Amino acid sequence: MGKEQIIKEFVKQFYKEKQSLYNDCFKVYIEGKNGHNGLVTKLVADLNLTEEQYPVFEDFVSALLTDTFYTILLGLDGEATIGDCQQTYTIIDEKGNDLSGGYIETYAYEYFHGGMQEESDR
Numbered sequence: 001m002g003k004e005q006i007i008k009e010f011v012k013q014f015y016k017e018k019q020s021l022y023n024d025c026f027k028v029y030i031e032g033k034n035g036h037n038g039l040v041t042k043l044v045a046d047l048n049l050t051e052e053q054y055p056v057f058e059d060f061v062s063a064l065l066t067d068t069f070y071t072i073l074l075g076l077d078g079e080a081t082i083g084d085c086q087q088t089y090t091i092i093d094e095k096g097n098d099l100s101g102g103y104i105e106t107y108a109y110e111y112f113h114g115g116m117q118e119e120s121d122r
Contacts, residue, residue: 007099010091011073011107018069018112025061070112077104 001009025044049057074080077100078088091099110116 003097003099003101004103006093006097007103008107010093010099011104011111014069014073014108015111018065022062022065026058066112070108073104073108073112076100077102077108079105 021040024038025040027041044057047057071080072082075082075086076089076091078086080086088100091104093099107116
């Protein structure tokens with residue numbers, strides 16, 4: 001697998017984590033059950049949202065997670081600040097592959113704002 005494919009897979013995993021967190025927010029909360037029914041799921045259930053409010057809240061959570069993950073990825077690539085610092089970080093995977101060098105920003109845009117998310121959801 002070439003560097004570009006490795007970076008694409010790296011970014012895809014961030015997208016999948018965003019989707020997992022989003023999905024966990026909207027699972028049915030069952031009191032006393034362990035597993036995926038965490039604090040966030042309980043807090044969402046405790047909001048007692050109306051049918052009109054629920055889709056707006058879903059959009060809010062999705063946008064918040066998208067902006068967070070996208071900004072972190074761009075920050076790692078040196079294209080956005082993380083806190084008050086903007087610099088390029090060197091990211092090395094466990095096989096010694098260097099993931100830095102510009103493709104993170106490209107794939108982050110494709111997954112979080114482009115059409116690539118449909119491809120990863122298959």
